Structure formats: C-alpha cells, structure tokens
Amino acid sequence: MSKKMKVLLLVDIQNDFCPGGALAVPDGDEVVAIANELMRSGKFDVVMATRDFHPSDHLSFAVNQGKSPFEEGDVGGITQTLWPAHCVQGTAGSEFHPDLELDRVDVFVPKGTDREIDSYSGFFDNGHKRETTLRSALLSHATFNRVDKLQDIELYVCGLATDYCVAATVRDALELHIPTTLVVDGCRAINMAPNDEVNTLRELASRGATLTSSRELLTSERAQPVHRTERVHDGMHP
Structure with missing residues (x-):
C-alpha cells in the first residue's frame, strides 16, 4: 500500500477577511480557534497556509476600475465581482489573524500577486494561466516524506471564504486528483446571495470532496505523522 501524507491547508485567514477588515467575512475570526486546534492535533504531516497578497493597483479592486465595490468588471479577460481594496x-489587512499560530505553519503560499488577474484558488489564478507555489510545495514535501504522487496526499482544507477562495481551492485540488476533505465548521462564507454556502457545499460534495467537521476529524483514530518537515519561507511571510 502506498504511503499517505496528510496536509492541512489554511486558506486566507487574514485580517481583511475578519470582522473589522476591508472585506470581512461574517464571523470569519471564528475559524482561527478551529485552525489552531487542528494544527495542534498532531494529525497532519504538513501544514500550509495561503495568503491573498495584492499590489495596490490590482485590477480586481473596484477603485482601480472607476467602479463601486461589488459591481462586475473585467479582470484578466474574466468577468467577476470587483472588490473593495x-x-x-x-498593510495590516494583508497579515494573518494575530491569534493564528503561525509557528505551526510549514509552508506559506502567496496568491493574487499579479495585478492583471485575480487568484481565488490556492493553486492557480482565475484563468488557470499561472500556478502558485502550492502544487510544487506539495510535491516537494511528498518526496521528502517518501510519498509517490499527488493522489497519495490527503488534503484537509479550512479557511475563508467557503463560497469563494476555499471553494476554488477545493475544486482545483480535485481536478489535480488530490483526495480532498473540507472541514466545514473551519470555514465561513460570504453569502453574497442567499444559500451560497449551502449550494457551494453541495456542489463540492458532488465533485468528490468529503465534508467533515473538526470534531469528527479530531475524535477519529489518531494519525501518526510520518515526519514533520521544516518550515519553508517565500520571503513574504512571517
């Protein structure tokens, strides 16, 4: 039987997506305690965290297109919602939530750094033209842990927001044939339209994602980490 590598992926748990932030997700800060508990559990071989990290002139910002936030506009040839900066x-808004235990994170993955196109997913930009460093980091740690391929990685995802960056990340993981579990109570949704969260969860499950809760995950048979690898910095993270 092939070895498996369990990876916890934290998506965009940043100040601007938490209450008081520029694009606050309702109750977004409630995911922090769950993320910390998961990281402390010892169930994961590697912990990774994505970080939305935009230049000030990013074209997804409504102000840079002379429009109001939440209007639609063209970003990199894709029609999407335009956001508040x-x-x-x-800026402080780009930093991770201060209570998130960053010393437990092994790999930080920036996204949204190209002003011309947005990147909801932790894997690719919205046009699937360029990759972030996430897949290469997974492969690197898989090799270190003597895991043969992406399909032998078990990816567990939580963070912000369920119906945008979390969903996009899960979709891409599944497209890459990575078995993926969404920790539902470790996420919060924007719900721009009624039932967005419910519909998103239903869609992700139909694509093959497993839905679970942190409690179910933490009370399941304790997994023994293969090996905890060293943190990997990209120069833009703590």
Missing part, C-alpha cells in the same frame, strides 16, 4: 501588500 483588500489584503494589499504592506
């Missing part, structure tokens, strides 16, 4: 490089 958020997670701008060098």
Whole structure:
C-alpha cells in the first residue's frame, strides 16, 4: 500500500477577511480557534497556509476600475465581482489573524500577486494561466516524506471564504486528483446571495470532496505523522 501524507491547508485567514477588515467575512475570526486546534492535533504531516497578497493597483479592486465595490468588471479577460481594496501588500489587512499560530505553519503560499488577474484558488489564478507555489510545495514535501504522487496526499482544507477562495481551492485540488476533505465548521462564507454556502457545499460534495467537521476529524483514530518537515519561507511571510 502506498504511503499517505496528510496536509492541512489554511486558506486566507487574514485580517481583511475578519470582522473589522476591508472585506470581512461574517464571523470569519471564528475559524482561527478551529485552525489552531487542528494544527495542534498532531494529525497532519504538513501544514500550509495561503495568503491573498495584492499590489495596490490590482485590477480586481473596484477603485482601480472607476467602479463601486461589488459591481462586475473585467479582470484578466474574466468577468467577476470587483472588490473593495483588500489584503494589499504592506498593510495590516494583508497579515494573518494575530491569534493564528503561525509557528505551526510549514509552508506559506502567496496568491493574487499579479495585478492583471485575480487568484481565488490556492493553486492557480482565475484563468488557470499561472500556478502558485502550492502544487510544487506539495510535491516537494511528498518526496521528502517518501510519498509517490499527488493522489497519495490527503488534503484537509479550512479557511475563508467557503463560497469563494476555499471553494476554488477545493475544486482545483480535485481536478489535480488530490483526495480532498473540507472541514466545514473551519470555514465561513460570504453569502453574497442567499444559500451560497449551502449550494457551494453541495456542489463540492458532488465533485468528490468529503465534508467533515473538526470534531469528527479530531475524535477519529489518531494519525501518526510520518515526519514533520521544516518550515519553508517565500520571503513574504512571517
């Protein structure tokens, strides 16, 4: 039987997506305690965290297109919602939530750094033209842990927001044939339209994602980590 590597992926648990932030997700800060508990559990071989990290002139910002937030606009040839400026490089809003235990994170993955196109997913930009460093980091740690391929990685995802960046990340993971579990109570949704969260969860399950709760995950048979690898920095993270 092939070895498995369990990876916890935290998506965009940043100040601007938490209450008081520029693009606050309702109750977004409630995911922090769950993320910390999961990281402390010892169930994961590697912990990774994505970080929305935009230049100030990013075209997904409504102000940079002369429009109002939440209007639609063209970003990189894709029609999408235009957002309030958020997670701008060098601002407090782009930092991780102060209570998130960053010393437990092994790999940090920036996204949304190209002003011309947005990147909801932790894997690719919205046009699937360029990859982030996430897949290569997974492969690197898989090799270190003597895991043969992406399909032998078990990916567990939580963070913000369920109906945008979390969902996009899960979709891409499944497209890459990575077995993926969404920790539902470790996420919060924007719900721009009624039932967005419910519909998103239903869609992700139909694509093959497993839905679970942190409690179910933490009370299941304790997994023994293969090996805890060293943290990997990309120069833009703590």
